[in-house]
Amino acid sequence: MAASSAAGSSSGSLKRLDDHQQKPPCIPIDTLVNHLLVAKRSLSSMNHVLRANELATSARLSHQEALLLGAQTAFVRNSMLDQVTILTRVRGSLQCTYEWGKRDFKKLVKAMDEVDTELTGTMDMLRDTQVQSTLQPSDRKGLTLLDFVDETSVHDMREAMKRSIQDLQGIQVSFDGDLLRFETDIRNLRKTLSAAPLPTMEEDSQPATASLLFQMEDHSATMASLLASLTTHFDMCVTAIRTTEGAAALARRRVAEGMQSEGSEEVSISGVIAEQESHMSNLEPKTADDQAEMLKVVVQDAEEVDDVVFEIQDHLANMEQEYTVVQKYLIRAKASYTSILESFAMLGEIGDRLGDYLAAEEDFKQRWELEKEAVFGKLEEMREMRKFYEGYASAHGSLVLEVERRRAVDERVQSIWRKAQESVDKILEADRASRETFRQDVGEYLPTDLWAGIQGPARKWTVVQITDDESAAASVDRTPAQRSAIVDGESKVTLD
Incomplete structure (x- = not known):
């Protein structure tokens, strides 16, 4: 829109770039x-x-x-x-x-x-x-x-x-x-x-x-x-x-x-x-x-x-x-x-x-x-258990040696007793001969009731093995002389 100079105003109304400048006709x-x-x-x-x-x-x-x-x-x-x-x-x-x-x-x-x-x-x-x-x-x-x-x-x-x-x-x-x-x-x-x-x-x-x-x-x-x-x-x-x-x-x-x-x-x-x-x-x-x-x-x-x-x-x-x-x-x-x-x-x-x-x-x-x-x-x-079982195995070896040692002891004892038995047998055989000689020499003069053992046989000695319990029982039943015959608590001497 153009400005209105006739009204004395510098401000116009609508403004366009292609402002028309032609003179308007009479307006109805x-x-x-x-x-x-x-x-x-x-x-x-x-x-x-x-x-x-x-x-x-x-x-x-x-x-x-x-x-x-x-x-x-x-x-x-x-x-x-x-x-x-x-x-x-x-x-x-x-x-x-x-x-x-x-x-x-x-x-x-x-x-x-x-x-x-x-x-x-x-x-x-x-x-x-x-x-x-x-x-x-x-x-x-x-x-x-x-x-x-x-x-x-x-x-x-x-x-x-x-x-x-x-x-x-x-x-x-x-x-x-x-x-x-x-x-x-x-x-x-x-x-x-x-x-x-x-x-x-x-x-x-x-x-x-x-x-x-x-x-x-x-x-x-x-x-x-x-x-x-x-x-x-x-x-x-x-x-x-x-x-x-x-x-x-x-x-x-x-x-x-x-x-x-x-x-x-x-x-x-x-x-x-x-x-x-x-x-x-x-x-x-x-x-x-x-x-x-x-x-x-x-x-x-x-x-x-x-x-x-x-x-x-x-x-x-x-x-x-x-x-x-x-x-x-x-x-x-x-x-x-x-x-x-x-x-x-x-x-x-x-x-x-x-x-x-x-x-x-x-x-x-x-x-x-x-x-x-x-x-x-x-x-x-478990370690203690293993240690115990190893000790058990080791003890078994010692036990074997102990058994062998005891067997050797028994053999030595038996050897000694065999030798002793042989000596005793010799003594008893000499005793038997002496008894027979005694009866022949004076037997007919002595009355039989003077001594009960005058015609008795010679005593017999036997070595047998006994246990500790048997040894204790035998010690109670026997006389002091018989108890003194017990040797090492393992064997006994029996007097017949």
């Missing part, structure tokens, strides 16, 4: 009234301008809220990442404890295997060692040293060691379950953090949000300027109607007819005309040339009213699109903030369970040490 009143009605309808674009201002204000507030949420989200997220790092280190410490337990378990099992192998070797040695034939009872032959050993204690000890291994494995499984739950918590927390959308000021397919705000403000300012041009054009139309004879009455009638026929809520222009009549407007033409110039401007601007209205609508459409982008950014910021709050709540739950995980580590150490002490005790018992 109907045309002038139509221009007024169109100008009046164009002022409904004020709603678009108000909407634009509302969008710009809301977008600015949304942008501020998104920035605030983004800052809070980033702060909480960075803090949580630090906490995740700490939790990971704690998890690593617990894993080290678990790995120590696994290594210690391998050492214990190796020690158990070594002791059991040694004990098994000792038992096999007892099984392979035959008992000296002279030591075996007559009704049982082919006995080994193992036949005289109660293997139940060995089996019980091995079963106890197996139970200890199972207990150690149970302790490991229990602690491993706690570690698995801890690892699952950390993994789920990391997954939640990774899945949380990150609000950014720029996206690949969209301009920066700040630039959008500037564009929206520029759109809003342009729309306000265009609305001001439409308002100026309307004022000029009102002035033209008022200063043209018969135009005001026709305009009132046309407006009334339009309202009745269409049932619209068109605002009456009577008040506007009356308001301009009450005081002189700066658009008021002072001369006929001013009047002609004003009419020329009105006609030129009337051709551009629809274009200006469309331009306002186009700016509003662009603002709606840009506002949608800003709102999407806000929605994403809210989603990210909500997600980070959920992750923070999950972190709090993990923190509540952290004490249980640390207590599980301490419980693992205590139970492990107690069970390990029990295993060491059983290992010592």
Whole structure:
């Protein structure tokens, strides 16, 4: 729209690049009234301008809220990442404890295997060692040293060691379950953090949000300027109607007819005309040339009213699109903030369970040490058992030597007794001959009742082996002279 120099105003109405400079023809009143009605309808674009201002204000507030949420989200997220790092280190410490337990378990099992192998070797040695034939009872032959050993204690000890291994494995499984739950918590927390959308000021397919705000403000300012041009054009139309004879009455009638026929809520222009009549407007033409110039401007601007209205609508459409982008950014910021709050709540739950995980580590150490002490005790018992059985095998060799020594003693005693028996037999034979000579020489002179033993035979002496019990019983029953004949508690001399 062109400026109205005739009205003494430097401000124009609608401005176009291809501004018409041709001289307008004489304008009929109907045309002038139509221009007024169109100008009046164009002022409904004020709603678009108000909407634009509302969008710009809301977008600015949304942008501020998104920035605030983004800052809070980033702060909480960075803090949580630090906490995740700490939790990971704690998890690593617990894993080290678990790995120590696994290594210690391998050492214990190796020690158990070594002791059991040694004990098994000792038992096999007892099984392979035959008992000296002279030591075996007559009704049982082919006995080994193992036949005289109660293997139940060995089996019980091995079963106890197996139970200890199972207990150690149970302790490991229990602690491993706690570690698995801890690892699952950390993994789920990391997954939640990774899945949380990150609000950014720029996206690949969209301009920066700040630039959008500037564009929206520029759109809003342009729309306000265009609305001001439409308002100026309307004022000029009102002035033209008022200063043209018969135009005001026709305009009132046309407006009334339009309202009745269409049932619209068109605002009456009577008040506007009356308001301009009450005081002189700066658009008021002072001369006929001013009047002609004003009419020329009105006609030129009337051709551009629809274009200006469309331009306002186009700016509003662009603002709606840009506002949608800003709102999407806000929605994403809210989603990210909500997600980070959920992750923070999950972190709090993990923190509540952290004490249980640390207590599980301490419980693992205590139970492990107690069970390990029990295993060491059983290992010592197995070593003592093996030592005893090796002593038993060694004692068997000594027993064989002892039996041989005693047999040699018995043979020596028997040899001595045989020699003694031979000497006694010689003495008794000489005694028999002396007795016979005595009877022949004086026997017929001595009465038989003078001495009961005068005709008795010579005494007989026999050496027999007796036990300790028999020796004790014989000592009670015999006379002192007979008891004195007991030699070494092994043999006795019997006087017949």
